[in-house]
Amino acid sequence: MNIFYRYQEEVVKILNTMIAGGELPAGLDLSRVKVEPPREAAHGDMATNAAMVLSKPAGKNPRQLGELLAAKLKAVPGVAETSVAGPGFVNFRLQPEQWLEIIREILVSGIHYGDSKMGKGEKVNIEYVSANPTGPMHAGHVRGAVIGDTLASLLEKAGYDVTREYYFNDAGTQVDVLARTVHLRYREALGENIGDIPNGLYPGEYLKDVGQALAKFDGDKWIGKDEKIWMEPIRHFAVQFMIGMIKKDLDLIGIHHEVFTNEREVVENGTLDNVFKILQEMDLIYQGTLPPPKGKEMEDWEPTELTLFRSSRFGDSSDRPLKKRDGTWAYIMPDIAYHYDKIKRGYKWMINVLGKDHGNYLDKMRPAVAALSNGQAKVDVIFNAMVKVLKNGEPVKLSKRSGNIITLREMVEEVGAGAVRFFMLSRTPDSELEFDFVKAVEQSKDNPVFYVQYAHARCYSVLRNARTMWPDIDLSAGALAKANMKRLASEEDLKLVRLMAGWPRHVESAAEAHESHRIAIYLHDLASEFHGFWNKGRDDTTLRFLIEQDKDLSVARLALVKAVATVIASGLAVMGVTPVEEMHG
RNA sequence: GCGCCCGUAGCUCAAUUGGAUAGAGUGUUGGCCUCCGAAGCCAAAGGUUAUGGGUUCGACUCCCGUCGGGCGCACCA
Known part of the structure; x- marks a missing residue:
């Protein structure tokens, strides 16, 4: 048990005795009483705010209350001296043996020193990376990946039951573009001269590997066929290939997700329809027309009746459409369904690591999660800002092979996994980060x-x-x-x-x-x-x-x-x- | 215009979630190798925490206003 809690308990014990003895009124709220290291080491080893927190409800002068507490605290075994300072802090020093015991504890616990039971085994889901399976991992993904993975380890250390999860969108138009590009690369692999990659497709040369793999696997069976025939199988093949590639990339920095969920599955296994039904039964769905966004000039705005979710009941600024005017699902619907899936799997916390540009994602998910979990589950989103990749202060030249991006692989090969991970954690997530290839390997205290x-x-x-x-x-x-x-x-x-x-x-x-x-x-x-x-x-x-x-x-x-x-x-x-x-x- | 995030030393960032005299690095100045790794350390200097109010024993932290910056703003992923 951590040493500060131990003495916090001692302080509370003393306060309770004082209450029992009539020195303090009954019914005091002791939950705000804390024992912490003082900001200035000169003040002592530990300090408690008890006298200040309790002075008002107890109707006593904080200094006097502090003196009273200090006197009793001094009698506690392990406490060497006590004093009252400032507005009523009770500072105390421990006998040196108390501190030295810590060394033994560290040596005996090894790397597990610092493990905590705070999380009480509660289930937490951390979703991170979640890049669409259309390309290799690159600089834009690394920061969120490391933040999420470290947060997962941190929460495990703090006693939570953590699941590391990856959610990918294999149902949108991007994967169709991927399939088309792969088909082209596949024709190329079979000897056709395809010329330049047309605009709108993915130019990265990494897709050549996929084309070749497909040629090896299926031979020429998709040559000269209509897109309607090959779209689905090739999309599937390409997505599987890319996911494999992403896993290999993430492995370079020691990241291994336990669960991979794909959007297509959430839609196809009926979760989405099911969620909509549940919301209907809760009377949270209605047909209505939203007012135009306040103050914003909308040239193409026209009042339209849409299927709306009463998210404003859960703190949202307005209700939100779940279906487009043509009756198909709005894009947030699969996300809501996915969160429902997580709720069903028993998570108390669902943490999501996203880029800053996802702005109001949290605003959109929170009401849905509150509704679907009956207020039992919470969502949190960590927004992380951009990474600027530099070499000696100059922007790094982009790689053609990977489609004008700086890949995770390049970063790791050049500076090592440890340096990449450490740098990504060296600032608060929401501030912009400069990653300099030269600085990351510099052997000086600046690094x-x-x-x-x-x-x-x-x-x-x-x-x-x-x-x-x-x-x-x-x-x-x-x-x-x-x-x-x-x-x-x-x-x-x-x-x-x-x-x-x-x-x-x-x-x-x-x-x-x-x-x-x-x-x-x-x-x-x-x-x-x-x-x-x-x-x-x-x-x-x-x-x-x-x-x-x-x-x-x-x-x-x-x-x-x-x-x-x-x-x-x-x-x-x-x-x-x-x-x-x-x-x- | 509305919502979210942010504003801390010249620069890049912290601050034990409401604690005592707001701290590091960099840059500037001056010191430390007969000595376990000088790849390092020490000292000086640098601030009305953007700004004006409020809440309380106590505010960088919480609330309101103002200024400045970033992101997002019905049905597009």
Whole structure:
């Protein structure tokens, strides 16, 4: 259990005793009482807001209440000293052993340090990538892919039951275009001179592979036939091929979805009709005419009676059409049906990672999900902004082979999967990101991937040197956990430990906010603290990790170093980045 | 015009979801290698958090207005 909760419980226990003893009025709401690390380390190890939160309902001066609480808190085992500060914060320090215990916990838990039960095993569905199967993965897809995949890992670490899902549209006009292009490439594969790819078809040369595969598979059976005959089989063939290609691309950055759902299936298996019926039975469907959009000049607007969904009952700005005027389904209908399918599969949260240009997707889905789940399920959408791909500050030249895009494969081959993933998480999703091929492999502190990896490698460097110094030393986590941690008495030691003690809190708050990029920020902080410690050892020999004359202290420091490496590895694991034990090059 | 997102150091971005003196990197200035990896570290400097109100013990964070930017705006995917 995370150490802050432990002391939060102690604080609540004290408050309850005070209520029982009449020092505080009964019926106080203690849910807002928190124990957190103070912003300034100088204030203490932990701080509680209890006195400030309760002063009004308890009718007491916050400082006085704080003094009362501080006095009682001081008697709690493990607490070294307490004080009241500012508007009524109760700050307290723990006995160093309390902190040092964290090192043992990290060593024993390994990469699972920071795992939480916050999610209570609730089912969460994260849908990401979801690119249409018409081409290879490219720069435009990578960011959402990494954000979604990392969020999935993060939520798993926080105790949710996560499904990684990919939804692709194989029912729209784009896949028909794909089929036509593939037919052309197929004729080419069979020796025909097709000339330039006509406008409106996909120019990328990657479709040559599909054409060739089709030629090998079906021979010349589609030559000279009418489109009506070959459209469906070739579309199917091409879509399957592209999905296979996308899976291979995603594998390059370690992304593996568990469930692939296609739109055609949702339509053909009747889910869509079923959902419409359900909405009708709920009396949420009617025939009506919407007012024109406010203020916008619509030259072609004319009042039309459409089949409408009463989404405004669920917070939407207006009702929405589910059928076009010709009676066919509006485009949001399959999406609604798909979400209904997810609801039926038991998800409490449905998270969707989309590009910023999808604007009001959330507004459209939320009412439908609220209606269809009876308010039980929630949708969230993470919108991510564009990635600008640069090389030394200059826009990267586009590749002909892939159809004038920068493919994921090129990115990974040039800088490695770890750097790609780390960079994609280095900013909040909604801000634009520059991905520079040169910077991503630069070996300096400007490069956050390098900086964090370097800290990890340095840890292992220390461990290697320890073995040189004491060839028979046992560096296993189990052995190091038995080190004499009390020797870690310097402020530098404790700063690192406190930071690592906060890892479980970061995991939980990042998971709750659905913000995977915070992991990268935390790791950067930790790496920075470690590099700082390392350099202090240059001036002050008592702060070296390895001190030949003092093996007892050295072993304790080795435990600390191993713990740092473990927490970094734990964070990188969430990000899907492999930690390195040595830098090379 | 309506809705959503955003506005933080010269630049690129954080800020433990309402906490105490708003932090990193870059750029500028000055230091640190007989020493576990200087691929790094330390120090100085840089701010009325776009702006005006409000909510409360306390606001970058929540609410309202204004200014500025991005995206989306009946039935097109």
